[in-house]
Amino acid sequence: MPEQVKLAFQAAVAEACRFVGQTAPNPAVGCVLLSAEGQVLSLAAHHKAGQLHAERLACEQARAAGVLHRVHTAVVTLEPCNHTGRTPPCTEALLETPVKTIWIGCADPNPRVAGGGAARLVQAGRTVQWLEHAPNGAALFTLCRTLLAPFVQKTVHGRPWLTVKQALNSAGTMVPPTGQTTFTTPDSLIFAHKLRRATDGIVTGTGTVQADLPSFTVRHVTDHPNRRRLLVVCGQAAHVPQAWHAKVEQQFDVLLCPDAAMLPSLLASTDALWLMVEAGPTLLATLKAQNLWDDWLSIRQNAAGVDHFSVSTRHDVTPLALFPEWARCTQEQTCFPE
Structure with a gap:
């Protein structure tokens, strides 16, 4: 895992932590968009239910800043959703950008949709990297799981x-x-x-x-x-x-x-x-x-x-x-x- 991706995961978790306690029933999620050179183009988190998810908010911020065309890598603490709820699918928001690689912290714990977001991105020709499988990603994977733990408890148990x-x-x-x-x-x-x-x-x-x-x-x-x-x-x-x-x-x-x-x-x-x-x-x-x-x-x-x-x-x-x-x-x- 490149150093820029490691730093992006740390930033994504920190941003998501700012909103822990007001996102329910949705999980706290953070997202960072990077350029091909590793520059942070956008940092966002899900604020509360009914508002934009982290990935879509990050894309909107990049668009508003005029840097959406430079997006190369997306780093997100939770697998992007691939279904329409109160907001459109996050997979589609990412696919509206030129993103090449998506790093995912944790798979969606919902057994009905787990893997669906990643599969959609791969189907569209993007590269998906799982933090869990990165040789140097153990500590960050634990951090993402820590952020997600209450949502996993409610979803699974x-x-x-x-x-x-x-x-x-x-x-x-x-x-x-x-x-x-x-x-x-x-x-x-x-x-x-x-x-x-x-x-x-x-x-x-x-x-x-x-x-x-x-x-x-x-x-x-x-x-x-x-x-x-x-x-x-x-x-x-x-x-x-x-x-x-x-x-x-x-x-x-x-x-x-x-x-x-x-x-x-x-x-x-x-x-x-x-x-x-x-x-x-x-x-x-x-x-x-x-x-x-x-x-x-x-x-x-x-x-x-x-x-x-x-x-x-x-x-x-x-x-x-x-x-x-x-x-x-x-x-x-x-x-x-x-």
Whole structure:
């Protein structure tokens, strides 16, 4: 894989990451168009459902800049679609350019369409290169899979990716000091709100609602504009304060789940790709018993007030690795479900 293509993949993933948390039900995808000399002509990502996909947006930007005729190589994190949905096929957008080679990060995980985009491009006489098969592409292939992980989870397994975030004090409990709603450091708080921004909603329990009356909004970092998320509350409706319910409904689509056994089917019925669990020990114990989680982020504060991040995961990739804070995370265990 040429160095320019490697750099293009890194740029495409970084651009796509800017919009993680607002593309559902579509995946976050990035695309770079290069000249024959390796110059970046256009960099784009899919912003949200109903808007242009990354490849078509990159082509439109190149056309507007007057450089479309110079396109030689396309680098895209996900196999271009070859079907018409809310927008036309991305394969056709690429074929409207003089592109010679298309580098693809990951195949489409949908078994009904996987390989169709690549086949269309090859049929039209273009060369398709798969990142997975590049001798020096392993790290970038993992990065593309990391970006795509929530979409793969929803497409293949039928439910959103679930990240549990659990904060523990030096005594190993989740109870903050009297008069406070948290005990973690400002840096940890910013990380938590980055996660809220990147996810499509929150799963919580009535115990947390009654104890904290949480807003679950994104603060401390800039949120996606006009973003309305999902809020799933596990427990009985009678245990949900009406005033709190009315307030959060202004910003969330609220769903009540009276029985945790119903949670997988309830989540499957939504457009969400990635949800964060912010709940107390009762719901967390239930999710753990049901293996209803994908990665488990623990923020443990020691007696000196220093936070330590650790992650358990049930997969070989996790979207948590997209964040700079991942470098601070200790991986506690990896358990791959049968």
